[in-house]
Amino acid sequence: MNVPPQIIEIAQKSAVTWVTWLPLAASGLVLIGAMVTLYVSNRTNRAAIAAADDREWIKWRREQLVSISNEILTAAHQAGTRLRGFSLWGSEGEVQIVEINNEMAAIPDLARKLELIAGDAFSREVTAIHRSVALCWIFASENFKTVHQSGRVGMAQANTEMSEMTESVGQACRDFTASVRAELKSAGLGQNVTPPSADGTEPRSSEGSAPPPPEPEPESPAAEPE
Numbered sequence: 001m002n003v004p005p006q007i008i009e010i011a012q013k014s015a016v017t018w019v020t021w022l023p024l025a026a027s028g029l030v031l032i033g034a035m036v037t038l039y040v041s042n043r044t045n046r047a048a049i050a051a052a053d054d055r056e057w058i059k060w061r062r063e064q065l066v067s068i069s070n071e072i073l074t075a076a077h078q079a080g081t082r083l084r085g086f087s088l089w090g091s092e093g094e095v096q097i098v099e100i101n102n103e104m105a106a107i108p109d110l111a112r113k114l115e116l117i118a119g120d121a122f123s124r125e126v127t128a129i130h131r132s133v134a135l136c137w138i139f140a141s142e143n144f145k146t147v148h149q150s151g152r153v154g155m156a157q158a159n160t161e162m163s164e165m166t167e168s169v170g171q172a173c174r175d176f177t178a179s180v181r182a183e184l185k186s187a188g189l190g191q192n193v194t195p196p197s198a199d200g201t202e203p204r205s206s207e208g209s210a211p212p213p214p215e216p217e218p219e220s221p222a223a224e225p226e
Contacts, residue, residue, distance in 0.1 A: 062184065064117050065117060065183070066180075066184075068110055069176070069180045072126060075106045076107065076133050077173070078103055079136075080133060080166045080169040080170070083136040083139075083166065084136075084166050086140035087147045087158055089144050090148075093144040100140075101137065104130070104133055104137060107130045122179055125176035128172040132165070135165055139165060143158055
């Protein structure tokens with residue numbers, strides 16, 4: 001019996017499927033690694049930017065605190081110095097009173113600026129400075145016209161009273177300076193900063209003690225009443 005010939009097909013299987021997807025998977029892994037690296041880098045950059053912002057804020061607050069404090073002390077010192085010589089004003093007394101009143105007005109204005117960066121941390125000390133200067137101003141405005149009529153003894157007594165009152169100004173300034181210095185130190189703001197001076201003049205070294213208030217100006221001899 002004759003058997004018809006059969007055609008035998010030999011099918012060659014294609015390459016393994018995972019080999020085909022291998023380049024794509026590798027690209028995906030590279031992409032994922034890049035994204036992770038970018039995420040970590042962004043977090044690091046954000047942290048660095050935040051730290052830089054914090055340092056800039058601290059630096060700005062430190063500079064503003066020292067600057068405004070010095071302005072307050074300078075205003076108090078200048079007003080106190082002029083008021084100390086009230087017995088020598090004579091006919092210029094009215095002008096002196098107006099000008100000193102304008103100088104005093106700067107203190108509460110500066111106090112409001114100080115509250116923006118320090119809250120009410122120094123309100124008690126600044127209020128004491130303003131009150132002590134105001135008391136000197138009131139005493140001078142009430143007595144500068146009549147002090148020459150009181151004779152040598154009366155003038156000496158008036159100058160002594162004014163000297164004691166201006167000492168209160170100096171003490172209030174020293175208390176304020178001590179509080180500012182403590183704030184700079186406790187808040188880590190005191191690096192490379194010279195605290196304000198107690199009398200409103202040039203800043204002093206933080207190791208130095210607060211200077212005493214200026215000595216009273218020499219009194220001019222007054223003629224004895226006839």
